[in-house]
Amino acid sequence: MAEPTAQKEIPLLSHTKIIFGVIVYIVLGEFLKDLIIFEFVEPYFYRLYPTVTAERYAEISEYLLLASVLIPIVLFFIVFPVNAANRTMTRLNKDAEEKNAALIREKKRLDEMFRYHSAVMLIIDQAKSGAIIDANQAALEFYGYEYEEITSMLISEINILPGSIIDAEMDRAHRRDKNVFIFSHRLKNGDVRRVEVHSTPLRDDEHSLLYSIIYDITEKLRMQAELEKSETRYRSLVESSTDHIFMFDREGVYITSNNQVAQFGLVGAEALIGKHLSEVYPPDTAQLYLGMITEVFASAQTVSFEHPLKEPKGLRYHVDTLYPIKKGAEVYAVGGICHDITDQKKVEEELKRNERSFNVAKKMIHLGVWVHDLEQDTHWWSDEQFRISGYIPDQIQPDRQQFLETIHPEDSQGVLTAIEKSLRDDVSYDVQYRVSRPDGTIRFVHSYGQVERNRTGIPTKMIATVLDITDRKADELERDRLIAELGRATREISELSGLLPICSHCKKVRDDKGYWKQIESYIEERSTAEFSHSICQDCLDEHFPEYNLDEE
Incomplete structure (x- = not known):
């Protein structure tokens, strides 16, 4: 913008000075005429040309006077424009120097940007x-070369593609047909990295240059490959699942689904995608679903609910889990898994029936159950276990101390030893012991259990049954008593059998220690028999005839 201003200033300055000179000439013309002619020209002229006539001198003086006026005018037109031009050139040179300095600074900034x-x-x-005619510091660090090394190399020494393909790709970049390429570059240490190259032609009349920015995308490609594998595995998992896996938008429209859509009487996911809930579910179920979807969008929390569904193959039961799908902090969709629990419901009903029967059986045979969760260190007793221990169900909070207090002191060590052996040696827990009830009564029990272990063999849970065998134990004690008595009687009979040494005169019997005893004492010691003395009829007749009442 400085050059146009200088061009306008030149004629304006020159005309002003010319006008000023003309005014000076008009005002001071006669004075200048006399001064120039009579003071300077005339004396000098007559000395040079003494033969010139006065008329000729007057004519020459007129020309001289005219020249004296034209010379300043000519000087105005020549000298002052030249001075103005010089000043303009000075300004232009200064502007050029400033622009050149700015270009140098800009080049320095660009060079620093490139270098660092x-x-x-x-x-x-x-x-x-x-x-390769130039490389920045990042390139030296990436490829592992020194600056002098890399600038003495060809790009084909780094790019592993054949030279013909590299040349063709450089031509495409130079023509701007393509400026982004994926190559494999070899580093100095031999490693090969996948790179994304952005190449742009540079304007240079002497050279055909390409300015290339290289990004290492090896890890990016590896992660993309892993992501693709993961997505493939996920899609395979979703498609192979027997559950219905799907996604809803905020309005309750299916936006994705796997192929498990037979419950709706449809074939293939495409038949379901784009449909609204109300098109596939009864009104009450669809309303329930919409409420759950609204809750997930509002709370960003997972919800689960159970509902029946009349399918083409009959009434089925499902449990659905809905979970938020977020983009950042915002929930943009709701994912879901629908699991058919009809068979599970049947099993649960059967288990409930069996459990009721089992509970009745447990009460009838007085069978209790206790569970010790070793990981959580918690204890659980069945109702019958409470009764066997002398408590009403849930009267106390079962724990290790309560369990030990129910065991008779004389039996507690044996029970603990059996438990420790089962935990240590992975054998069944099998022990009989007495239970001391709070009311002082004693019950006999037989306990049998197993230890559950994790994959590493560490015990995680111990489960045992406790059978009240008090009545059976009483029967066993009675049986043992009878057996003992029978054995003793048998031994007594054995002792009274065989050959007994008896005195033929006094009828005493000699025992196994060599002592002679009355036969009555001998028999009483070896049997439960007792003697009462009387007299037989023969002895009465022989020894006491006077008392023979039969003769009288």
Whole structure:
């Protein structure tokens, strides 16, 4: 913008000075005429030309006077424009110097940006077979070369593609047909990295240069490959699942689904995608679903609910789990899994019936159950276990101390030893012991249990049954008593059998220790028999005839 201003200033300055000179000439013309002619020209002229006539001198003086006026005018037109031009050139040179300094500073900034930018940058001379003529610090660190090394190399020494393909790709970049490429570059240490190259032609009349920015995308490609594998596995998992897996938008419209849509009488996911809930579910179920979807969008929490569904193959039961799908902090969709629990419901009903029967059986045979969760260190007793221990169900909070207090002191060590052996040696827990009830009564029990272990063999839970065998124990004690008595009687009979040494005169019997005893004492010691003395009829007749009442 400075040059147009200087061009307007030149004629304006010159005309002003010319006008000023003309005014001076008009005002001071006669004075200048006399001064120039009579003071300077005339004396000098007559000395040079003494033969000139006065008329000729008057004519010459007129010309001289005219020249004296024209010379300043000519000087105005020549000298002052030249001075103005010089001043203009000075300003232009100053502007040029400033612009040149700005260009130098800009070049320095650009050079610093190139040298120290974190991105890998190369400048390649296509005309010289792809010679690398410059590289920044990031390129030196990435490739592992020194500056002198890499700037003496061709790009084909780094790019593992054949040279013909590299040349063709450089041509495409130079023509701007394509400026983003995926290559494999070999580093100095031999590693090969996948890179994304952004190449742009540089304007240079002498060279055909390409300015390339290189990004290492090896990890990015690896992660993309892993993501694709993961997505493939996920899709395979979703499609192979027997559950219905789907996604809703905020309005309750299916936006994705796997192929498990037979429950709706449909074939293939495409038949369901785009449909609204109300098109596939009864009104009450669809309303329930919409309420749950609204709750998930509002709370960003997972919800589960159970509902029946009349399918083409009959009434089925499902449990659905809905969960939020977020983009950042915002929930943009709701994912869901629908699991058929009809068979499970049947099993649960059967288990409930069996449990009721089992509970009745437990009460009838007085069978209790206790569970010790070793990981959580918690204890659980069945109702019958409470009764066997002398408590009403849930009267106390079962724990290790309560369990030990129910065991008779004389039996507690044996029970603990059996439990420790089962935990240590992975054998069944099998022990009989006495239970001391709070009311002082004693019950006999037989306990049998197993230890559950995790995959590493560490015990996680111990489960045992406790059978009240008090009545059976009483029967066993009675049986043992009878057996003992029978054995004793048998031994007594054995002792009274065989050959007994008896005195033929006094009828005493000799025992196994060699002592002679009355036969009555001998028999009483070896049997439960007792003697009462009387007299037989023969002895009465022989020894006491006077008392023979039969003769009288």
